[in-house]
Amino acid sequence: MPYSQSILDAASAVNNWGRWGADDRLGTLNLITDQVVTEAMSSVRSGRRFSLAYPLQPNGLQIGFIPGRENPTRTMIMINQNMAGDDSMFSTSDDAVTMGLQAATHWDGLSHASYNGMLYNGVSASTVTEDGSKELGIERVQHLTSRGVLLDIARLHGCDVLPMGHPISGDDLRAAEERQGVHVRAGDIVLVRTGMMSGPLAGDIASLYGGMTADGEFASAGVAFTSAEFFHERDVAAVATDNVTFEVYPNHPDTPGEHMAVHCIHLVDMGLTQGQNFVLEDLAADCAADGQWDFLLEASPLPFVGGCGSPVNPVAIK
Numbered sequence: 001m002p003y004s005q006s007i008l009d010a011a012s013a014v015n016n017w018g019r020w021g022a023d024d025r026l027g028t029l030n031l032i033t034d035q036v037v038t039e040a041m042s043s044v045r046s047g048r049r050f051s052l053a054y055p056l057q058p059n060g061l062q063i064g065f066i067p068g069r070e071n072p073t074r075t076m077i078m079i080n081q082n083m084a085g086d087d088s089m090f091s092t093s094d095d096a097v098t099m100g101l102q103a104a105t106h107w108d109g110l111s112h113a114s115y116n117g118m119l120y121n122g123v124s125a126s127t128v129t130e131d132g133s134k135e136l137g138i139e140r141v142q143h144l145t146s147r148g149v150l151l152d153i154a155r156l157h158g159c160d161v162l163p164m165g166h167p168i169s170g171d172d173l174r175a176a177e178e179r180q181g182v183h184v185r186a187g188d189i190v191l192v193r194t195g196m197m198s199g200p201l202a203g204d205i206a207s208l209y210g211g212m213t214a215d216g217e218f219a220s221a222g223v224a225f226t227s228a229e230f231f232h233e234r235d236v237a238a239v240a241t242d243n244v245t246f247e248v249y250p251n252h253p254d255t256p257g258e259h260m261a262v263h264c265i266h267l268v269d270m271g272l273t274q275g276q277n278f279v280l281e282d283l284a285a286d287c288a289a290d291g292q293w294d295f296l297l298e299a300s301p302l303p304f305v306g307g308c309g310s311p312v313n314p315v316a317i318k
Contacts, residue, residue, distance in 0.1 A: 011228075016269070037145060052191075058072065079093050106276060113264050137305055144189075147185075168194070190239045208243065220243055
C-alpha cells in the first residue's frame with residue numbers, strides 16, 4: 001500500500017532535492033556553516049560536559065525487534081602478549097567488536113531509508129548493495145558539530161515518560177520552545193526527549209519498546225510526520241531522540257498502517273540526518289535546573305565507508 005496523500009503532501013512540502021545541487025550527498029548538514037559553529041561556541045558558559053551515549057555492551061538495547069541488529073560483542077584478540085621476546089619490554093592487549101552500527105546510540109545515514117526505489121536527492125536505492133552505500137555512505141559526514149537544543153516534550157506534558165503512541169507534532173516542539181525560553185535556529189541539532197531512555201538506565205531495557213497495541217505490536221511515543229514542517233521551516237541540520245524508533249510507532253494515529261513514514265520524509269525527502277537512543281536524562285535535568293537549553297554538541301559519526309549509519313558518543317558542552 002503506498003503512503004496516503006497526507007503523507008505525500010507533507011513530504012512534498014519539505015523536499016530538499018536539488019537545494020544544494022544535483023550532486024549533494026549531505027542534505028541538511030550543509031546548514032552547519034563556519035558561522036553557525038562560531039556562534040554555537042557562545043552556548044558554552046560553564047564548561048560542563050555530558051555524554052549522551054548508551055554503553056556499548058552485550059546486554060544492550062537490542063532485544064530482537066530488528067533481525068541482525070545485534071548488541072555489541074567485544075572479543076579479546078591479545079591479552080598482555082609480549083611483542084619483543086622479553087617480558088620486561090612491550091606487551092599489549094587488543095580487542096575486536098561485532099555489532100549493528102545502529103544497535104546503540106547512533107546516527108542514521110541518508111542511505112538508511114528509501115521509498116519508491118529512491119534515496120535522498122534522487123539517488124537510486126539500487127546504489128545500496130552488499131558492499132554498502134555507494135553514494136550516501138556515512139563516511140561523507142566528516143564532522144557533525146553545531147549548536148544543540150534540547151526540547152523536552154515529556155516535561156512539557158508534565159510526565160516522566162510520554163505515553164505509548166504519543167505523536168510529537170510541530171505544535172509540541174513550538175510549545176516546548178516557548179516553555180523553555182529557547183529558539184531553534186538554522187544549523188541547529190535538535191534533541192527531542194520522550195523520557196523513554198530512563199527505563200534502560202534503570203535496568204529495564206524492555207521499557208524502551210513502549211507498550212503493546214491491541215494487535216500485539218509494540219507502540220512507542222516519537223516524532224510525528226506533522227513535525228517535518230517545523231524542522232524544515234527552522235532549517236534544522238539534524239535531529240535525534242531518546243527512543244529506539246525515532247518516530248511514533250507503529251504509526252501516526254491519523255494514518256494507520258503507514259509504516260515508518262517519518263524516516264522516509266526526513267532521510268529521503270529532506271536529507272535530514274536523524275539519530276536514536278540518545279541518553280538525555282542527565283542533560284535534561286541540568287537544563288531544567290539552570291534554564292539553559294542550548295549547548296555546543298559534538299556528535300561526529302565514525303567514518304564507516306559505505307555505512308548506512310554509525311554509532312556515536314555525542315558530547316554536549318554547556
